[in-house]
Amino acid sequence: MTGFGEFDLIRELLAPLSGEGAFGLTDDAAVLPKLKHGEAWTVTKDAMVEGVHFLPDSDASTLARKLLRVNLSDLASMGARPVGYFLSLSLSDRQGRAWLTAFCDGLALDQTEFAVALYGGDTTSTPGPLSLSLTAMGAVTRGAELRRNGARAGDTVCVSGPLGGAALGLRALTGALDPTGLPNAVRCYELPEPQIALGQALVGVATACADISDGLVADLGHIARQSGLGARISCKAIPVLPELADAMARDPSLAELPLNGGDDYELVFTLPPTVTPPPGATPIGTIVEGEGVEVLKDGRPLSLSEGGWRHF
Numbered sequence: 001m002t003g004f005g006e007f008d009l010i011r012e013l014l015a016p017l018s019g020e021g022a023f024g025l026t027d028d029a030a031v032l033p034k035l036k037h038g039e040a041w042t043v044t045k046d047a048m049v050e051g052v053h054f055l056p057d058s059d060a061s062t063l064a065r066k067l068l069r070v071n072l073s074d075l076a077s078m079g080a081r082p083v084g085y086f087l088s089l090s091l092s093d094r095q096g097r098a099w100l101t102a103f104c105d106g107l108a109l110d111q112t113e114f115a116v117a118l119y120g121g122d123t124t125s126t127p128g129p130l131s132l133s134l135t136a137m138g139a140v141t142r143g144a145e146l147r148r149n150g151a152r153a154g155d156t157v158c159v160s161g162p163l164g165g166a167a168l169g170l171r172a173l174t175g176a177l178d179p180t181g182l183p184n185a186v187r188c189y190e191l192p193e194p195q196i197a198l199g200q201a202l203v204g205v206a207t208a209c210a211d212i213s214d215g216l217v218a219d220l221g222h223i224a225r226q227s228g229l230g231a232r233i234s235c236k237a238i239p240v241l242p243e244l245a246d247a248m249a250r251d252p253s254l255a256e257l258p259l260n261g262g263d264d265y266e267l268v269f270t271l272p273p274t275v276t277p278p279p280g281a282t283p284i285g286t287i288v289e290g291e292g293v294e295v296l297k298d299g300r301p302l303s304l305s306e307g308g309w310r311h312f
């Protein structure tokens with residue numbers, strides 16, 4: 001924070017982002033807004049470290065928006081209405097005034113987009129890599145929050161949108177693939193779309209829900225395990241970006257990206273078999289007795305082995 005102290009940062013850049021009850025970040029703590037009758041708080045926290053979760057020298061504004069969005073995605077998976085967030089920044093000497101201004105401009109953009117405000121946090125300097133942490137708060141109808149443990153045998157497994165795009169985008173950004181012709185994939189990686197409206201629409205409808213951060217098989221696996229059941233999905237049914245479909249046609253090893261690429265921030269959820277999937281959602285399989293996630297390709301199960309997904 002060269003030439004720009006913590007109090008300058010709070011007064012000039014962070015205070016304008018603060019919500020009612022945060023007192024312009026002048027006090028020791030915030031007083032949270034009142035919830036509506038029957039609502040409860042749901043709270044989540046995600047950290048991002050330079051070189052681990054994002055590439056060094058990433059654009060500050062985009063980084064701020066991704067940090068907020070990955071947390072809002074967790075609120076979406078609970079069926080929550082987002083309310084606000086707390087922010088913790090561990091800044092290296094490479095984050096000066098211009099970087100911080102861009103970072104806060106990014107937060108302001110997405111605060112408007114998702115109707116949230118800043119309620120507090122902490123900033124410190126670090127001799128290590130840039131480290132960002134955000135705690136997001138949302139409101140759920142008490143007892144009606146979407147959980148991972150409610151899936152039943154025979155339920156339909158759905159996803160909210162195309163998968164594997166972010167993993168393809170990351171390969172383009174790191175130079176592993178030619179980024180030409182992959183603008184949507186790069187955007188998926190840099191600026192995911194938390195499925196807030198869908199999450200809220202699924203309250204009282206879906207039997208289980210999770211957001212896809214670690215990859216479809218891993219996150220659907222959490223739903224299956226928490227529900228004491230298994231899942232069977234069809235490779236062919238999983239929606240992918242046209243860019244990824246083209247890339248997969250050229251390089252079959254990319255076929256694993258929709259299954260375990262991660263960073264998608266779409267929702268995976270289960271519906272009773274009588275319920276029609278909401279607009280935009282795609283049915284990809286079924287909850288079954290047993291355990292684990294079975295992926296079928298051309299009717300035959302695939303298994304994850306070192307180096308990707310293979311036929312048995």
Ligand SMILES: [Mg+2]
Binds near residue numbers: 074077211213
């Ligand atoms: Mg999650």
